[in-house]
Amino acid sequence: MRISFHGAAHTVTGSQHLVEVNGSRLLLDCGLFQGRRADTYERNLNFHHDPRKVDAVILSHAHIDHAGNLPNLVKKGFDGPICSTRATADLSNLMVLDSAHIQESDAAYVNKKRAQRGEPAIEPLYTMQDAERAMGLFKGVDYEEKFEPIPGVVVHFFEAGHILGSAGVMLEIEEKGRKIKLCFSGDIGRFKLPLLRDPVLPQAADYLIMESTYGDKSHRDPEIAFVEFRDVVKRTLERGGKVIVPAFAVGRTQELVYHLNHMMNLNEVPAAPVYVDSPLAVNSTGVFRRHLECFDEETRKFVESGKHAALDFKMLTYIKTVEESKALN
Template sequence: MAKLTFHGAIEGVTGSSYLLETATAKILLECGLYQGRREEEKQNDNAFPFNIGELDAVVLSHGHLDHSGRLPKLSADGYKGPIYMTNPTAELLEVLLKDSASLQRSDAEWENKRRRRSGKDLIEPLYTAEDVEETLTQCVGNCYGKRISIVEGVDVCFRDAGHILGSSIVEMFITEGGTEKKLVFSGDLGNSYAALLSDPEVVEEADVLLLESTYGDRNHRPMDETLEEFEDIIVEASKNGGNILIPSFAVGRTQEIIFRLGQLYQKGKLKQQAVFLDSPMAIAVTEIYHRYQNVYNTEDAAALGQSKKSSLHTFLPVLRYSTSTAESMALNRIESGAIIIAGSGMCTGGRIRHHFKHNLWKRNAHVIIVGYQANGTPGRALVDGSTVFRTGGEEIFVRAAIHTLGGFSAHAGQSQLLDWVSNFKKPHPRLFLVHGENNAKIALQKHLASAGWSAEIPTKNQSISF
């Protein structure tokens, strides 16, 4: 009998981690960072709650750090086995984990400056660039839809989740005593109205199902309304001459925004002189997106064109990359007519803060918020109407127009989650809700009950047998 233990993304949406144990193997499903409040992030320093030396394999649904970000720590602590994922995820991990290691180093250096002043012991970063390099040698990329054997008695198949490039629904087939059981992990399911990627694949059978519930308590604003407002902002800004600043996440959201700007360009609605992507990380990710156009949905792939040279660049000819610091600084000499996309998505760091310094005080400037802004972040303060933005010890008066667009989400909303689950045949699998705040899980649980499902909400470190 197989055993599954819920180690992470149980009391919130980050730190994804589940341990599958069979008669012949131990497999870790996900190895994510805890993100958010300081007390949550402190959990990243904790020892793993299982014997790393007994692990036979690791399986990863996609590249976002709340699912993958502790892999280098796992390698540094002694895991030397394979890590299975899709091919695009393997490429994205090189970008994401190297950036994460750089941030870990910077955070440790900043903290140690404070500790030296107070005479406290110094700390080490969670992991190093060398740990990341070791992790990358362990990655094994796979195609969608191909069932592979990863250890004796356990096969894995990745299905397209439509969340970010390479994201997958993980099917795990466990054979014991001549009987096969199937565990399905939804991963993060995509928003079917988002650009470029396909809708989440339908899965019809499972014995145990782990379902994400990030937006289990609400639906997203309709995409047509979001795009209409997006167009109105772009047109208004072109008339009054101000620059447009878009804080954006490097993976998924940036590529969606570039595609939507391309649609406006093709319609003749984009009058701005240039669109600048000012994020080395987002540039690297966008190039990976170009290499995997075979996974795009049919409609958007057709819009981009079928030639080998087709890309977001050809769809949006005014797109420019700003790779160096000097190129980024040069953008601040542009008084009007530019759209600047830069990280970080919640305005906590990155080049967007530099551009705010030069534009946020201008009455003809515009800021378009296209992603979730967590409580306590500078981006959330702008959304909530703050009149002052603080950066680098300076206070900048906010005179620019702040626009918040709620429809650009890479996650399935409540109704989309319910629609995806409705494809499972009866008898229903045993269903567990993960990756959600308590209110989201409880709301989704109630809606599932109305549809004839008995959904369970696991507790941290709870184990089940099946």
Template sequence: RGHPQPPVEPLYTPPDVERALTQFVPHGYEEPFVPLQGVEVALHEAGHIPGAASVEIRWKENGRRGSLVFSGDLGRPNRPILRDPAPLARADYLVTEGTYGGKHHPEEASLRDSLGRVVLQALERGGRIIIPAFAVGRTQEVVYALDKLFLAGRVPEVPIYVDSPLAANVQEIVQRHPEVYDQETMTGIRRGEDPLGLRRITLVREAEDSMKLNDKPGTFITIAASGMCEGGRVLHHLKHTVEDPKNTIVIVGYQAEGTLGRRLVERREEIRIFGEIHTLRATVEVLNGFSAHADHDALVAQARSCGAPKGCAIVHADYERAQALAEGIAELKPRIPSEGDVWELG
């Protein structure tokens, strides 16, 4: 059983979130604003999820000027639905994410081939398909890919249930903001078309309807949050599917260490859901190409566009991934900070 692990100290708590929410002020992309005297901030398209932004900060103090760019979560260029991320602005300092340092995503066609194969094999087994996915961005991308497969006749059409009240709310909000989409998608929406395949889905809002899915016969697809299986309705669906070898669990995004999603990726024989031990007999398929994060090459290109002659830090990554990215941008002499490190900007 090993030694008990020390408790993890949270970076923030619900009261911190509540206080932060009172400070929210909306700003558009490419519209510089002054949050306090001597400091100017601009937001740039990050292409990760709708509304995601990289942050450019410029300041003047005691006659000296400085600048820092915080990448935020960077998206992937040349992907459907969202606009491409803007190149990071040149600055003295850079703080960049490194989620997929050293990793390369498959091409869109290859990814769709893999998804089609997974659906066909699930149909042959006669089981259901569970796709844990975050409500913002990932859910819409998976529906889009399934729609294209159905339209091409590559797989038989099966029902798709999006079981997430948040995803339903997000869908309604994003539909009111077509400007977040790329040109092709935005044009289709304005023409009254359905470029995202929304006609195919059944949105599940009520908990009672969600529970009914567990008794529904036949093969169908359930997309539910959370993406790392650490909460949300997907846990109930996993509880009812993991022990049946006919069923398929499709992982479509990054799974952090210590999460249930990571344990599924590792195909642990036993997994714990709601405090109960379950034997994993369902098939687990991992399709990393759906990740909304930039891969190694895109991260390197973005970091180099920034320049960062005075300093660069890599965050939001497992150490192995951060180290791989650091090797790719060695000329920037990046650091991999730990919690509590202090970085003085000269």
């Protein structure tokens, strides 16, 4: 077995790890390096391995720094299965297509500037068509369901609690009569966050590939952050103000909606209109609704009571058109 690291090493983004075993190649994640265009374009464009020789991809979750370079991998010749949880497959369909739209728009903007300087045009890193081809290779798998993406390697996903569908990956490898357990953590979530299940601690492994973005940080109790948020919302609404919250479209937006739902349901804050004004956030929330199996026990009980929806309530409006968005201004 040979493992090589092609991203998320000495940097946070660009997660991509190649496992070579039994004459086959398995890629763990295929993410974009993120940052200034001048610093990342070439790093994302060129792989340090031949995509045509990769037999399968295992995807831990849908964030762009883990899934965002899959269309380029396909563009460069990869045509094997992309295995993920079912929720990750659905979220990736949104995230990767959104990324492709950004790649095309970004290239158009750069080429306009280059034309003014008499410089040749550049191609987008990948196109919507490349992204659609990549999505056609996805294979959704249930948590804890064992499957064999390449000969001699049995894989299962376990809950990572990071975003909807996120997973750690356990690989049971048999090579030349030797059995090895290799664990890939993916991105690890926090305990006691709303909506999603807590991370599951993996069983013993011989080798561990683990993210360490917050390895030297001590997070505050999420309950403290919730109380502070509730107090700001209450104080602002009581004086007739408006609360504007910038939030990531996947994960954070849904957490905020869930908190606001609870606060208004319990009369902890004044009832007030709530608007989610982001196409990606609106579409992502639709994926959340389809995957209640990823919700924690508290959220499932809240939904199954028959009185509530986790991500919908009377005062909430999801903005779906440009006209509706402009009307908010």
